[in-house]
Amino acid sequence: KQEVTQIPAALSVPEGENLVLNCSFTDSAIYNLQWFRQDPGKGLTSLLLIQSSQREQTSGRLNASLDKSSGRSTLYIAASQPGDSATYLCASYSGGYQKVTFGIGTKLQVIP
Amino acid sequence: DARVTQTPRHKVTEMGQEVTMRCQPILGHNTVFWYRQTMMQGLELLAYFRNRAPLDDSGMPKDRFSAEMPDATLATLKIQPSEPRDSAVYFCASGLTPYRVTTDTQYFGPGTRLTVL
Numbered sequence: 001k002q003e004v005t006q007i008p009a010a011l012s013v014p015e016g017e018n019l020v021l022n023c024s025f026t027d028s029a030i031y032n033l034q035w036f037r038q039d040p041g042k043g044l045t046s047l048l049l050i051q052s053s054q055r056e057q058t059s060g061r062l063n064a065s066l067d068k069s070s071g072r073s074t075l076y077i078a079a080s081q082p083g084d085s086a087t088y089l090c091a092s093y094s095g096g097y098q099k100v101t102f103g104i105g106t107k108l109q110v111i112p
Numbered sequence: 113d114a115r116v117t118q119t120p121r122h123k124v125t126e127m128g129q130e131v132t133m134r135c136q137p138i139l140g141h142n143t144v145f146w147y148r149q150t151m152m153q154g155l156e157l158l159a160y161f162r163n164r165a166p167l168d169d170s171g172m173p174k175d176r177f178s179a180e181m182p183d184a185t186l187a188t189l190k191i192q193p194s195e196p197r198d199s200a201v202y203f204c205a206s207g208l209t210p211y212r213v214t215t216d217t218q219y220f221g222p223g224t225r226l227t228v229l
Contacts, residue, residue, distance in 0.1 A: 034217075041222075042222060042223075043116075043203055043205075043220030043221055043222050043223055044155075044203070044205075044218075044220040045220070046217040046218060046219075049217060089154075089155065091155075099157065099168065100157050101157075102154055102155040102156070103154065104154040105154065
């Protein structure tokens with residue numbers, strides 16, 4: 001059974017700082033890995049989707065990397081802003097129907 | 113601006129009562145997902161449908177939960193009878209996927225916050 005772990009559970013940084021969020025998974029035979037953002041009381045918003053044949057994806061100040069062999073993915077946020085404050089979840093897709101497993105998330109607070 | 117809609121947004125009910133949650137996927141999307149989110153377990157996939165057919169509901173307690181798609185514009189998740197441990201936020205998401213489940217982005221609804229007393 002796939003397990004997805006996100007460390008740290010919470011992170012507080014001053015505005016402008018670059019930061020890295022970590023995601024690890026136990027089953028390296030994944031199809032895709034996806035990073036989401038969740039604001040309080042809201043649903044999830046997809047940030048980046050990395051397919052198994054890719055090593056990384058970039059969108060604006062966000063860069064996500066995937067290393068299947070080590071079972072790790074990272075989300076890099078450059079020049080953090082208060083508007084980046086949210087919970088960030090990673091999700092791995094594996095198994096016959098690409099069953100999705102989510103991490104618990106990292107709660108990020110960017111302090112002005 | 114196309115969105116996934118869910119009703120009700122909040123539901124408080126007593127143990128033993130039937131609960132029905134509804135989801136309207138984005139028009140044209142062929143895949144619908146139901147998730148449950150709790151503080152302890154995080155986000156769990158309960159069931160998903162492609163082209164209205166259930167593909168996997170192994171994450172769902174079969175004895176009390178049921179999920180259906182009566183038509184392409186409506187997905188329902190029912191709990192009967194409800195129990196306090198069912199208290200959670202239930203999310204619906206939809207996507208457009210030609211083959212495998214996750215080759216495209218999932219779009220999440222705002223969720224239904226369920227409290228069972």
